[in-house]
């Protein structure tokens with residue numbers, strides 16, 4: 001049973017044989033992908049306040065000196081300063097504020113992908129229709145000291161958030177964080193727990209394998225390349241083929257992981273910093289192309305929502321995957337309209353769906 005499972009009513013049972021089998025998987029047991037994807041993004045942190053204080057995180061800062069521009073995990077739950085600021089701006093919660101930010105993004109021709117930490121069903125419902133996809137890192141199903149503090153993340157709550165996304169038919173991104181004190185069995189169980197939820201709802205579009213990195217707060221070291229290679233191979237083996245395995249090239253040695261089943265390189269921003277890992281700049285698209293070439297793979301752009309969740313009328317002619325369950329409403333009318341629009345943004349989205357090599361766009365870094 002995972003820590004917090006009872007409190008959050010997590011009904012995932014993992015077969016011991018599945019855990020044992022996954023623990024035996026290595027790089028030689030999986031195939032390299034012949035196609036890598038990435039997406040362009042603009043990173044918009046709404047607040048650096050967070051109710052937690054994970055010891056490897058340089059993102060959070062207690063509020064007091066800054067305007068509320070940037071979003072850790074449920075910050076208005078912990079800090080009255082955040083709540084008061086939101087109140088002055090006419091929002092009753094951080095999710096009301098997030099909704100407005102997503103609406104502005106849509107108006108500006110961007111497809112929102114919000115990652116606001118753990119969410120209750122009511123919170124997620126409040127923003128689901130203005131997001132193309134959402135996400136939260138599971139990180140690990142284990143209780144680790146790195147999450148310690150007066151308040152700490154609960155694996156049960158993380159799993160509940162991923163389950164909520166499935167119940168609400170939200171295409172979802174999650175992942176494991178490698179090197180925060182978890183063991184191999186924890187990694188296997190984390191990946192199998194994600195698989196179990198995906199098998200139930202079909203909503204997990206990608207799973208990150210992300211190493212913890214040294215920074216001002218974390219001096220616990222980073223996992224070795226060999227550790228990352230095995231963890232990546234385990235992710236590939238644990239997850240069904242339609243779920244992408246992503247490594248972030250600004251944090252992980254992507255070239256050395258390509259033969260372990262990686263098929264996505266995550267988001268790259270032409271204009272903003274990686275605020276979660278500010279010391280590790282996002283690579284330019286040209287660098288991603290080099291990574292792909294080193295593994296004899298093609299590089300194609302994708303949207304923040306994977307194509308299989310789009311209705312058939314919006315999918316590209318070159319789509320070869322298996323469509324997600326068409327009886328579920330994966331995307332709101334509003335998001336569908338944004339993707340299908342023939343305006344400035346629509347052309348951009350359609351180009352990303354063309355499955356060709358990334359095309360140059362005016363004003364975008366190459």
Ligand code: SF4
Pocket residue numbers: 050051052053054057058059060071072073117153
């Ligand atoms: S890792 Fe996430 S939950 Fe933990 S302190 Fe940082 S922003 Fe908050």
